[in-house]
Amino acid sequence: MASGVKPRVKVPKSAAAGDAITIKTLISHQMESGQRKDKDGNTIPRSIINRFTCDFNGQNVVDVKMEPAISTNPYIEFESTVPEAGEFKFTWYDDDGSIYDTTKKIAIG
């Protein structure tokens, strides 16, 4: 279990219907690549977030498959269309089976 995992997401509070908005997401995670060695020369086992998804009212926006080459504290920026008021759901899937999620509401206006 990765410790201190904290998702952070930036979504505008409101948008016009049909608008494209930019969403920035960041989650604190050490993203251990499985390539590094500790001071005794043992390989530190891989422990990363391997998938990230963003949905709006149940409809998919992006689904990212992540590999060990993604940096520590994975940051992803993308654009989404907002057809109506609703809620963005962000989900991160850890190698160890943990799932981290957060939601953000957006209003029309």
Next chain:
Amino acid sequence: MEFTRRETLALGGAAALTFLLPFRANAAVEDLVNEFTGGADLADAGVELTAPEIAENGNTVPIEVSAPGASAIMVLAAGNPTPPVATFNFGPLAASQAASTRIRLAGTQDVIAIAKLADGSFARSAKTVKVTIGGCGG
């Protein structure tokens, strides 16, 4: 020094092998590309990859991929111990088929983006990034 026919052939073979070796190193990347495209031809236009020319720190290299109308974009780092970086799949609500993230690069190498376009064809874009300090904890 005289060469027999057999020795000449052996030398030629060895030379050809050393010439081919650099291509062998990229076999893993080619396999991944083939897996993604199913062996389809790759067009040069249709996908854009933005990456810095020189990255001081290989641990966090900002990159951006964009391919209008694409359903998926795969990013590979040819010189990393494990070449896959990420695959972005865009859903119906993605406003633009673009995303940016930060990646690790082990050293100076090519970063490759392959996009699956709306018409089912594939496009490829590559960019060389010079890395001053590698990002694989070496």
